[in-house]
Amino acid sequence: MSENRTEVASLGEFGLIRHLTDSFVNGHHSTIKGIGDDAAVIQYQDEKVTLISTDLLLEGIHFDLMYCPLKHLGYKAVVVNLSDIYAMNGTPKQITLSIGISNRFSLEALDDFYNGVKAACKAYNVDLIGGDTTTSLKGFVISITAIGEADKNKVVYRNGAKEGDLIFLTGDLGAAFIGLQLLEREKQLFKEDPNITPDLDNQDYLVGRQLKPEAQKTCIEKLAELNIVPSSMIDVSDGLSSEMFHICTQSDVGCLLYEEQIPIDADTYETALKFNLDPITCAVNGGEDYELLFTVTKDDAQKLYGLFGMKCIGQITNKDKGLILESKAGMKHELKAQGWNIADTL
Amino acid sequence: MSENRTEVASLGEFGLIRHLTDSFVNGHHSTIKGIGDDAAVIQYQDEKVTLISTDLLLEGIHFDLMYCPLKHLGYKAVVVNLSDIYAMNGTPKQITLSIGISNRFSLEALDDFYNGVKAACKAYNVDLIGGDTTTSLKGFVISITAIGEADKNKVVYRNGAKEGDLIFLTGDLGAAFIGLQLLEREKQLFKEDPNITPDLDNQDYLVGRQLKPEAQKTCIEKLAELNIVPSSMIDVSDGLSSEMFHICTQSDVGCLLYEEQIPIDADTYETALKFNLDPITCAVNGGEDYELLFTVTKDDAQKLYGLFGMKCIGQITNKDKGLILESKAGMKHELKAQGWNIADTL
Numbered sequence: 228m229s230e231n232r233t234e235v236a237s238l239g240e241f242g243l244i245r246h247l248t249d250s251f252v253n254g255h256h257s258t259i260k261g262i263g264d265d266a267a268v269i270q271y272q273d274e275k276v277t278l279i280s281t282d283l284l285l286e287g288i289h290f291d292l293m294y295c296p297l298k299h300l301g302y303k304a305v306v307v308n309l310s311d312i313y314a315m316n317g318t319p320k321q322i323t324l325s326i327g328i329s330n331r332f333s334l335e336a337l338d339d340f341y342n343g344v345k346a347a348c349k350a351y352n353v354d355l356i357g358g359d360t361t362t363s364l365k366g367f368v369i370s371i372t373a374i375g376e377a378d379k380n381k382v383v384y385r386n387g388a389k390e391g392d393l394i395f396l397t398g399d400l401g402a403a404f405i406g407l408q409l410l411e412r413e414k415q416l417f418k419e420d421p422n423i424t425p426d427l428d429n430q431d432y433l434v435g436r437q438l439k440p441e442a443q444k445t446c447i448e449k450l451a452e453l454n455i456v457p458s459s460m461i462d463v464s465d466g467l468s469s470e471m472f473h474i475c476t477q478s479d480v481g482c483l484l485y486e487e488q489i490p491i492d493a494d495t496y497e498t499a500l501k502f503n504l505d506p507i508t509c510a511v512n513g514g515e516d517y518e519l520l521f522t523v524t525k526d527d528a529q530k531l532y533g534l535f536g537m538k539c540i541g542q543i544t545n546k547d548k549g550l551i552l553e554s555k556a557g558m559k560h561e562l563k564a565q566g567w568n569i570a571d572t573l
Numbered sequence: 574m575s576e577n578r579t580e581v582a583s584l585g586e587f588g589l590i591r592h593l594t595d596s597f598v599n600g601h602h603s604t605i606k607g608i609g610d611d612a613a614v615i616q617y618q619d620e621k622v623t624l625i626s627t628d629l630l631l632e633g634i635h636f637d638l639m640y641c642p643l644k645h646l647g648y649k650a651v652v653v654n655l656s657d658i659y660a661m662n663g664t665p666k667q668i669t670l671s672i673g674i675s676n677r678f679s680l681e682a683l684d685d686f687y688n689g690v691k692a693a694c695k696a697y698n699v700d701l702i703g704g705d706t707t708t709s710l711k712g713f714v715i716s717i718t719a720i721g722e723a724d725k726n727k728v729v730y731r732n733g734a735k736e737g738d739l740i741f742l743t744g745d746l747g748a749a750f751i752g753l754q755l756l757e758r759e760k761q762l763f764k765e766d767p768n769i770t771p772d773l774d775n776q777d778y779l780v781g782r783q784l785k786p787e788a789q790k791t792c793i794e795k796l797a798e799l800n801i802v803p804s805s806m807i808d809v810s811d812g813l814s815s816e817m818f819h820i821c822t823q824s825d826v827g828c829l830l831y832e833e834q835i836p837i838d839a840d841t842y843e844t845a846l847k848f849n850l851d852p853i854t855c856a857v858n859g860g861e862d863y864e865l866l867f868t869v870t871k872d873d874a875q876k877l878y879g880l881f882g883m884k885c886i887g888q889i890t891n892k893d894k895g896l897i898l899e900s901k902a903g904m905k906h907e908l909k910a911q912g913w914n915i916a917d918t919l
Contacts, residue, residue: 259622263823264730265660265807266626266721276605277623280612281703281718283671287710314611325629325716357627364633370671370716372627375612384610461611477610 233334244360246334247341253354255320257376260356267356269321271376278319278375278382280311286366293417294410297336299438300369301343307464308373309351310442310517314462315384316450317377319351325359327368351444381456383521388459388478392522392543395457397446397536399490400467401506404513405498406430406437432494436516443519446536453530457521466514468562471550474522481548484541484562487555511552511562579680590706592680593687599700601666603722606702613702615667617722624665624721624728626657632712639763640756643682645784646715647689653810654719655697656788656863660808661730662796663723665697671705673714697790727802729867734805734824738868738889741803743792743882745836746813747852750859751844752776752783778840782862789865792882799876803867812860814908817896820868827894830887830908833901857898857908 238246244262253261260268271277284304286292292300305322312319324344328337348355353373413425427434443462450457459478461470467489475482491510499506522543523531531537544551550562584592590608599607606614617623628650632638636646651668658665670690674683694701699719759771773780789808796803805824807816813835821828837856845852868889869877877883890897896908 260728260730264732265657266624266663266719268622268624268661268723268728270622270725271617273619276614276616277720278612278614279667279669279703279718279720281669281671281705281716283673283705283707283714283716285673285707285709285714288673288708311611315614317612321625323625323627323718325627327629327631327634327714357625359627359629361629361631362634363631365711368629368631368673368714370627370629372625372669372718373612374625377614379616382606382614384606386610 231335234330235328235332235334235337236330238334247337247360248355251345251348251355253356254352255354257320258354258356261354262357267321267323269356269374274379275376276379276382278312278315278317278377279372280308281370281372282308284369286368291414292367293414295438297339298343298346301340302347302439304369304371305344305347305351305353306440306442307517308371309347309353310462310464312373312375313442313444313447314460314519315375315377316381316447316456316460317375318447319353319373319375321354321356321374322348323357323372324355325361325370327361327363329363329365332367351442383457383460384477385459385461385474386477388474388480388522388543390480390543390545392458392524393528393539394482394484394520394522394541394543395528395531396490396518396520396538396540397443398516398518399492399495400463400516400518401499401510401513402433402436402492402495403440403515404509405495405502406433406435407515408502408504409433409498410437430494430498432492433498440515440517442517446519449534449537455523455527455530457523460519460521463516463518463520464514466512467520468511469514470520471562474520475550478543479546481544481546482541482550483544483548484552486552488538488540490538577681580676581674581678581680581683582676584680593683593706594701597691597694597701599702600698601700603666604700604702607700608703613667613669615702615720620725621722622725622728624658624661624663624723625718626654627716627718628654630715632714637760638713639760641784643685644689644692647686648693648785650715650717651690651693651699652697652786652788653863654717655693655699656808656810658719658721659788659790659793660806660865661721661723662727662793662802662806663721664793665699665719665721667700667702667720668694669703669718670701671707671716673707673709675709675711678713697788729803729806730823731805731807731820732823734820734826734868734889736826736889736891738804738870739874739885740828740830740866740868740887740889741874741877742836742864742866742884742886743789744862744864745838745841746809746862746864747845747856747859748779748782748838748841749786749861750855751841751848752779752781753861754848754850755779755844756783776840776844778838779844786861786863788863792865795880795883801869801873801876803869806865806867809862809864809866810860812858813866814857815860816866817908820866821896824889825892827890827892828887828896829890829894830898832898834884834886836884
């Protein structure tokens, strides 16, 4: 490590910003001015709305650099923001990225992080248009704002679900959560014995879902192709239960989910059992899957049945019915809202 | 303090967000959807561009809660972002605000902070439209993104200054820096003897410039009224020297500033001397003044002479002349670029 360590301090602020951002090329007509002025300038044509989403990621809370490679972290930090734009039925176009760093980070480490950011910008066709770079006393701080566009009449909110609508999900759930448990276990073992070899063989899928998630660009493209505008949509960041709670509360409806329809990957299922965890609980409350959860009319649902990555998991009901998960045995369980609790991490 | 302490943990994430943001009311037609979905939705009419600016503020680096009241901090955090939008000759319309907080903060403390944010939103007529709220292991983290609009043909960049243009500044410099020295001195004295009474009498102006700066909304309004579009513009956040460096580098020109024209408040001048600091150095390198620095043609300059808060401090020269500050005695000094250095704070 020491042979390749360039102190960030040797570049100064402006040199550092240039170094980190020089290789980003803007590709959108709407990007009129990117990095290098007081503000970025973007412009959309008529009939389009601008979408703005922002996330703050803190070391020790949202990521652990002991097992999260910086390149993956850069990729993930972008993707989780873009996921919010897709969840509005929009297309992300630009991001701003601010970072706070201590002198623990070498320039090479920052380059790894920015290479991940660049890979995500390329994969999702977004421009990096600005940000802020500052020192931090302790810990790595990341703040990203994503800017996107959508047709004015096709923006999808959380509040449009109607009784009788069907609930769809783009992929399987719980893998990111189980991936995190695997990484945490290896971290504990490593702390006890640094000579141990990590046992993550055949866990690529689970670990990958945690460290390098993808946003559901293709779902949005597919919906547009089929001329479907969902009645409500949200991305699964805090867990299915929490997201259903948002949709139902804001739409003033209830829901009935079928446990047997909830997609769980075989690796997730088996590994959950090895950890003595209930696979369905992991799928419902796990979070960080970044799949899209949306509701459509019965007519639109007909166009979606059988399509790859589109699974019907339940239906919207009257508010009085509450939020229900029906088990394979026909038992009804009430869903609970989740979300972080400040007490969890302190 | 303990009688009025509500633990943030008692609300949960969603309760906390609702508590903090419920009293914000959106006032702009362009704000289609604010807080409460995956992304905010804003829309501008034709002939307008959208401006985006973002800042990351970290406790211990950008602010010290020992002398910075949380309400003032909330106000300042918003204002410094709006300042960037004004510096593009734009009008800020919306902000997003993300915070990272540890359990050190009570709900009352957060309310103080948000009351400052709200006061700034009101004073500058901007809507709070989204954000992210998370725990932090240590220290208060603030990230703000400001969104504004400008006439497509009236956006002012840093790169348009031309040889012969005159350089204007909206207010006096160095006061925020001297205000910071006063607060730091009182902090040191307090640490040595907690029973000491702070000696900040008659220092309202200096301390106010540091703790509660204002953005130069009226300058932008005045320029529009006079039908003047500056050839370049920037806000003074890092110091006059650093900002002139940005304008000259990006415009490929030099500059000649006259020391005797640089506005320094009498309190700044006297207090600098008491600290054994050179007042002109404080004014040129101090930073955090949030005045606007801009260049205009000689014709436009005629309309500005004598107007309150508009002072000509020099002129744009050929690039070969460099960046020069001419002293009262006629000596020429080269300006140096500043900006933070990561080594300063570590």
